[in-house]
Amino acid sequence: MLKIGMIGAGFVARFHERALRSVRSAELAGVYALKGAEALAQLARQDRLGDTKAYDSVADLARAVDVICVFAPNFVRVPMMREIAAAVEAGARLKGIIIEKPLARNLAEADALVRIAQSMHVPTAYFENQIHMPAVVQARTQLAQVEKAMGPAHLARSAEEHGGPHEPWFWDPTTQGGGVCCDMGCHSIACGMYMVTPSERPINYLKPVRVNATMALLKWGKEPWLSQLKKRGVDYSTTPAEDYSSVALEFEDPQTKQHSIVQATNSWMYDAPGLRLLMETFGPGYSYTVNSLESPAGIFISDAAAAAVLDSELALEKSQASRGALILQPDEIALYGYIAEWLDAIQAFEQGHDALLNLEYGRFITMLIMAAYLSHERRKVVDMTDPQTLTELATYVPLIQQGKGKQVL
Numbered sequence: 318m319l320k321i322g323m324i325g326a327g328f329v330a331r332f333h334e335r336a337l338r339s340v341r342s343a344e345l346a347g348v349y350a351l352k353g354a355e356a357l358a359q360l361a362r363q364d365r366l367g368d369t370k371a372y373d374s375v376a377d378l379a380r381a382v383d384v385i386c387v388f389a390p391n392f393v394r395v396p397m398m399r400e401i402a403a404a405v406e407a408g409a410r411l412k413g414i415i416i417e418k419p420l421a422r423n424l425a426e427a428d429a430l431v432r433i434a435q436s437m438h439v440p441t442a443y444f445e446n447q448i449h450m451p452a453v454v455q456a457r458t459q460l461a462q463v464e465k466a467m468g469p470a471h472l473a474r475s476a477e478e479h480g481g482p483h484e485p486w487f488w489d490p491t492t493q494g495g496g497v498c499c500d501m502g503c504h505s506i507a508c509g510m511y512m513v514t515p516s517e518r519p520i521n522y523l524k525p526v527r528v529n530a531t532m533a534l535l536k537w538g539k540e541p542w543l544s545q546l547k548k549r550g551v552d553y554s555t556t557p558a559e560d561y562s563s564v565a566l567e568f569e570d571p572q573t574k575q576h577s578i579v580q581a582t583n584s585w586m587y588d589a590p591g592l593r594l595l596m597e598t599f600g601p602g603y604s605y606t607v608n609s610l611e612s613p614a615g616i617f618i619s620d621a622a623a624a625a626v627l628d629s630e631l632a633l634e635k636s637q638a639s640r641g642a643l644i645l646q647p648d649e650i651a652l653y654g655y656i657a658e659w660l661d662a663i664q665a666f667e668q669g670h671d672a673l674l675n676l677e678y679g680r681f682i683t684m685l686i687m688a689a690y691l692s693h694e695r696r697k698v699v700d701m702t703d704p705q706t707l708t709e710l711a712t713y714v715p716l717i718q719q720g721k722g723k724q725v726l
């Protein structure tokens with residue numbers, strides 16, 4: 318039974334607490350967070366996930382657990398990892414480190430995280446749940462023989478959209494790393510690349526060749542949305558981020574030299590029910606699609622009964638409406654791949670190795686995100702085979718992330 322310790326007790330930590338209810342060989346032993354640690358620990362105890370305690374520091378948490386998870390905001394990734402490394406240096410015996418997506422705000426930070434993790438010699442997991450979504454994994458499994466006969470997929474489209482994040486630090490490009498491309502493009506780029514990767518090849522098999530991106534601020538720079546954000550302490554008239562991102566990535570199979578294309582599209586203006594994940598993959602003679610809003614369940618609440626609504630987000634993440642015809646996903650945790658990513662990480666750590674997705678993989682996705690920002694900034698296609706471009710990406714910080722988004726949005 319591995320003892321899990323979470324740093325962060327916010328939105329995603331609560332999702333993971335729910336996921337752990339379906340994982341048998343792990344106990345949620347501790348939580349450390351600036352806010353909400355005791356409430357999450359209490360919830361976990363109620364759910365019989367263990368004798369969960371709230372700790373006062375990373376060091377105390379690290380001493381008490383086997384696996385430490387960084388579920389805190391993007392801007393504290395590097396200091397958090399340094400604190401974990403110091404705890405390990407001081408004697409904490411960790412069997413695994415988990416970091417939520419996106420790995421980092423830029424490649425220099427991602428490199429620092431990878432370096433620190435390597436120096437600790439502790440196995441890692443990069444939590445990108447969409448690659449573990451049962452709908453995607455099952456479609457690939459079902460089509461594996463077809464793919465063998467006909468050839469691998471050549472085109473994937475992957476999109477995640479919702480009406481905008483829940484906390485001000487996500488909106489602020491300097492703390493989060495950018496706008497929707499950094500926040501949700503990391504999912505869609507990773508999942509799209511997975512969908513065109515031949516089924517028997519490793520997760521990082523395909524070589525990126527070209528990246529071409531367009532980003533824009535379409536909704537949240539206009540009134541009344543601009544003022545709504547200002548009330549939350551975020552000023553898009555001075556420090557904007559993109560609420561729309563469209564990234565086209567071209568990959569090459571290093572053996573067959575065949576090319577495939579991924580279109581990753583994301584927005585924070587999905588004024589429609591909840592959060593939608595839309596994936597489609599096309600191979601020679603076959604295809605599959607995933608739409609996370611196609612649910613067997615729905616509910617209806619009339620105006621007359623609307624006063625009785627408790628919390629519509631209990632039915633669907635970012636639901637935006639609380640009456641009329643509403644979509645209800647009975648098991649979002651399983652649908653989005655959270656349970657599967659835990660099962661993969663726990664099994665890997667028990668066996669002493671990295672999960673399917675490790676921090677090096679997270680670094681690779683960060684590189685593709687940086688290429689997307691560079692492409693938008695320069696209004697040109699970024700050549701990922703050019704050594705000079707790769708050198709530039711290593712230290713590149715997008716203008717949007719620097720708080721200078723007005724120049725490019």
Ligand SMILES: NC(=O)c1ccc[n+]([C@@H]2O[C@H](COP(=O)([O-])OP(=O)(O)OC[C@H]3O[C@@H](n4cnc5c(N)ncnc54)[C@H](O)[C@@H]3O)[C@@H](O)[C@H]2O)c1
Pocket residue numbers: 324325326327328329330349350351352353354388389390391393417418419444445446484
């Ligand atoms: N996989 C997904 O779909 C998904 C969904 C949501 C968030 N995330 C990722 O999870 C991470 C956290 O997001 P969230 O939505 O839970 O954020 P949040 O703001 O809801 O919660 C953040 C938590 O971290 C704590 N925290 C902040 N700074 C800290 C510090 N210096 N030390 C200790 N604790 C600190 C806060 O008190 C809070 O408990 C982000 O990197 C985000 O990108 C992933």
